Amino acid sequence: MASAPSKLYSDDVSLVVVLLDTNPFFWxxxxxxxxxxxxxxxxxxxxxxxLNQLNQVVIIATxxxxxxYVYDSSKTANQxxxxxxxxxxxxxxxxxxxxxxxxxxxxxxxxxxxxITGSLLxxxxxxxxxYIQRVFRSGSLHPQPRILCLQGSPDGPEQYVAIMNAIFxxxxxxxxxxxxxxxxxxxxxxxxxxxITGGVHHKPxxxxxxxxxxxxxxxxxxxxxxxxxxxxxxxxxxxxxxFCHKNTIDMGYICSVCLSIFCTRHKKCSTCGSTFGQAQSDxxxxxxxxxxxxxx
Amino acid sequence: xxNGEGRxxxxxxxxxDEEEEDDLEGGLEAWERRYAEDRSWxxxxxxxxxxxxxxxxxxxxxxxxxxxxxxxxxxxIAASRIQKGLIRFLYVVxxxxxxxxxxxxxxxxxxxxxxxxxxxxxxxxxxxxxxxxGLAIIKDGVAHCLTDLGGSPESHIKALMGKLSCSGDSSxxxxxxxxxGFLNQIPTYGHREVLILYSALSTCDPGDIMETIxxxxxxxxxxxxxxxxxxxxxxxxxxxxxxxxxxxxLDESHFKELILEHAPPPPAIAxxxxxxxxxxxxxxxxxxxxxxxxxxxxxxxVGVGYTCPRCKARVCELPTECRICGLQLVSSPxxxxxxxxxxxxxxxxxxxxxxxNNSHGRSPSACFGCQQSLLNLGNKPGLNVACPKCKKYFCxxxxxxxxxxxxxxxxxxxxxxxxxxxxxxx
Ligand SMILES: [Zn+2]
Ligand SMILES: [Zn+2]
Ligand SMILES: [Zn+2]
Ligand SMILES: [Zn+2]
Ligand SMILES: [Zn+2]
Ligand SMILES: [Zn+2]
Numbered sequence: 135m136a137s138a139p140s141k142l143y144s145d146d147v148s149l150v151v152v153l154l155d156t157n158p159f160f161w162x163x164x165x166x167x168x169x170x171x172x173x174x175x176x177x178x179x180x181x182x183x184x185l186n187q188l189n190q191v192v193i194i195a196t197x198x199x200x201x202x203y204v205y206d207s208s209k210t211a212n213q214x215x216x217x218x219x220x221x222x223x224x225x226x227x228x229x230x231x232x233x234x235x236x237x238x239x240x241x242x243x244x245x246x247x248x249x250i251t252g253s254l255l256x257x258x259x260x261x262x263x264x265y266i267q268r269v270f271r272s273g274s275l276h277p278q279p280r281i282l283c284l285q286g287s288p289d290g291p292e293q294y295v296a297i298m299n300a301i302f303x304x305x306x307x308x309x310x311x312x313x314x315x316x317x318x319x320x321x322x323x324x325x326x327x328x329x330i331t332g333g334v335h336h337k338p339x340x341x342x343x344x345x346x347x348x349x350x351x352x353x354x355x356x357x358x359x360x361x362x363x364x365x366x367x368x369x370x371x372x373x374x375x376x377f378c379h380k381n382t383i384d385m386g387y388i389c390s391v392c393l394s395i396f397c398t399r400h401k402k403c404s405t406c407g408s409t410f411g412q413a414q415s416d417x418x419x420x421x422x423x424x425x426x427x428x429x430x
Numbered sequence: 431x432x433n434g435e436g437r438x439x440x441x442x443x444x445x446x447d448e449e450e451e452d453d454l455e456g457g458l459e460a461w462e463r464r465y466a467e468d469r470s471w472x473x474x475x476x477x478x479x480x481x482x483x484x485x486x487x488x489x490x491x492x493x494x495x496x497x498x499x500x501x502x503x504x505x506x507i508a509a510s511r512i513q514k515g516l517i518r519f520l521y522v523v524x525x526x527x528x529x530x531x532x533x534x535x536x537x538x539x540x541x542x543x544x545x546x547x548x549x550x551x552x553x554x555x556x557x558x559x560x561x562x563x564g565l566a567i568i569k570d571g572v573a574h575c576l577t578d579l580g581g582s583p584e585s586h587i588k589a590l591m592g593k594l595s596c597s598g599d600s601s602x603x604x605x606x607x608x609x610x611g612f613l614n615q616i617p618t619y620g621h622r623e624v625l626i627l628y629s630a631l632s633t634c635d636p637g638d639i640m641e642t643i644x645x646x647x648x649x650x651x652x653x654x655x656x657x658x659x660x661x662x663x664x665x666x667x668x669x670x671x672x673x674x675x676x677x678x679x680l681d682e683s684h685f686k687e688l689i690l691e692h693a694p695p696p697p698a699i700a701x702x703x704x705x706x707x708x709x710x711x712x713x714x715x716x717x718x719x720x721x722x723x724x725x726x727x728x729x730x731x732v733g734v735g736y737t738c739p740r741c742k743a744r745v746c747e748l749p750t751e752c753r754i755c756g757l758q759l760v761s762s763p764x765x766x767x768x769x770x771x772x773x774x775x776x777x778x779x780x781x782x783x784x785x786x787n788n789s790h791g792r793s794p795s796a797c798f799g800c801q802q803s804l805l806n807l808g809n810k811p812g813l814n815v816a817c818p819k820c821k822k823y824f825c826x827x828x829x830x831x832x833x834x835x836x837x838x839x840x841x842x843x844x845x846x847x848x849x850x851x852x853x854x855x856x
Contacts, residue, residue, distance in 0.1 A: 257845070260840035261840045261844065264840055268801075268827065294766075295766070295769045367718060370715035372714055372736075385712070387708065388708045392768075396707070410706055
């Protein structure tokens with residue numbers, strides 16, 4: 135990366151940090167097999183690397199018990215330059231991925247009573263942002279970073295605060311989060327992540343053509359995005375999670391002091407300790423106010 | 431590095447007498463002075479290959495950052511719970527009397543005020559997610575309401591920019607009476623505040639202003655004034671009585687500083703309002719290109735809009751109140767911006783890099799966050815940090831980024847067993 139001639143760094147050099155969902159709970163129930171999925175993704179990653187010789191790809195595996203880096207094109211490219219890039223990508227990635235998944239599975243066995251189906255998106259998102267900060271630190275000449283979430287598992291509502299923190303940090307650093315959701319119901323977290331950070335969210339209709347979707351939508355570098363018609367969001371799901379049960383809700387109660395969200399009425403706020411006085415309905419007072427002050 | 435540190439100290443010590451030296455250096459041209467004071471070449475050093483490199487100040491930065499973090503965590507232990515008045519209802523009253531056309535601020539007081547009110551409104555909504563602002567102006571001895579209390583920065587700014595002209599006298603009492611009428615109606619969980627930007631040196635009132643001040647005090651209106659000319663007794667009295675702050679701007683940058691001080695939620699006013707649970711809805715954003723009639727403007731609109739989760743009515747903007755069923759509608763990401771205050775992550779512990787060599791695991795030699803090597807730091811006395819909860823190692827840069835921007839520990843987030851423990855602890 136450092137050896138690249140500086141002149142070649144233009145606006146369209148990309149760093150794509152791919153967050154790969156490896157959650158076995160999802161892949162065993164999905165009609166689309168993981169190996170099938172990988173073959174599409176590998177072809178897509180090769181395409182990104184060949185689009186520009188300075189493009190860089192980093193892959194982080196999002197497991198259901200852990201997250202880890204499984205591939206970094208800036209490291210492996212230097213190791214075996216003679217073989218060419220494509221075989222290296224496949225070999226290294228597949229080997230690391232297998233190691234990771236075996237380890238991830240072992241971690242899960244230790245506490246098998248509790249069946250968790252979500253994957254640790256907040257972890258891999260946080261790691262990706264740390265990696266991107268390092269790229270920003272590396273000097274003024276760096277590829278344009280973006281994050282691509284390839285997610286199939288349903289949202290883990292317990293990660294709500296952490297994922298929102300990561301989204302706002304990405305927004306502040308102007309890192310778009312693209313997301314491609316391949317599961318059954320759409321993901322509210324990913325829709326919000328892409329909407330807030332200015333990335334693209336898409337849920338492919340036909341998984342057999344995944345490669346086509348990936349290439350036409352997510353291979354576009356940030357500079358070229360202003361010239362192409364990318365899919366517009368089909369609505370954004372702005373639902374939140376309650377702090378008490380970690381349920382996803384579209385209506386709830388909010389503590390007026392700390393803004394914590396609860397799904398039912400409580401006497402005391404579990405986050406900030408405020409006690410709530412009157413149990414009268416807020417809706418009534420709100421509508422009264424409305425009547426007293428008609429729009430002038 | 432030593433060299434840099436010494437220079438830094440010298441510079442800090444020198445800053446105090448800089449003002450006295452100004453006269454002595456008067457003979458230097460402005461551009462010369464810039465080079466004489468800012469010895470930018472001293473911030474460079476040669477590396478092994480002879481290339482020029484900026485002096486590595488990261489160790490100093492990191493030490494400063496850790497001091498800040500420690501002070502912060504001590505403060506939060508002392509307070510033990512976070513209580514801030516996050517829901518504020520603020521009226522900004524702008525004096526557009528004859529005095530606002532004075533040109534001691536360039537190009538005029540009015541333009542400077544308008545410019546910074548715009549910045550203030552944006553900053554205010556960023557820091558106070560559920561709060562609302564209203565705008566009022568005083569002109570020709572009477573007060574007008576420019577915008578009703580609302581949560582959309584754009585509509586306020588548009589209304590203000592369209593009404594920029596000044597004439598007549600100023601009346602503090604009329605201004606207070608007007609906003610008192612509006613703020614007295616808001617629910618008790620909200621903090622009622624008034625911010626007056628006062629240019630005039632007098633007030634032409636129809637009655638006894640002291641009565642009005644007492645009325646504001648009774649309704650728990652916190653009134654603050656920023657003056658643009660000189661200190662006035664009546665403004666000071668108003669602020670003292672109602673618990674607000676009074677300040678007079680010296681110049682434009684000072685004015686900007688003073689007005690932005692009102693953007694973060696003041697912790698002291700927490701006792702002013704009664705804490706309460708507010709029922710709220712989190713509407714979905716409609717698909718781009720869909721057509722529907724909004725309930726607020728009663729117009730058919732394409733695309734933009736949100737759907738009330740209770741009655742399914744369409745509204746144009748958030749936050750707002752549903753016109754049909756009265757439910758408060760907010761965008762949940764807006765709320766979530768303040769959540770990192772509620773669940774702060776613990777400061778990381780410092781670990782000397784020599785300890786890393788005998789630790790086991792797959793990659794203890796690299797930062798868990800960014801994969802930067804922690805061992806190969808050359809001849810520098812390497813210092814790393816570890817999260818007390820997940821025991822993962824991080825580099826100093828990640829440490830700062832994690833605590834100041836990300837507010838998540840990547841190690842804790844990518845480790846499942848910690849989750850059930852955290853959930854039951856809440
Ligand atoms: Zn709940
Ligand atoms: Zn609370
Ligand atoms: Zn409307
Ligand atoms: Zn409604
Ligand atoms: Zn790091
Ligand atoms: Zn941790």
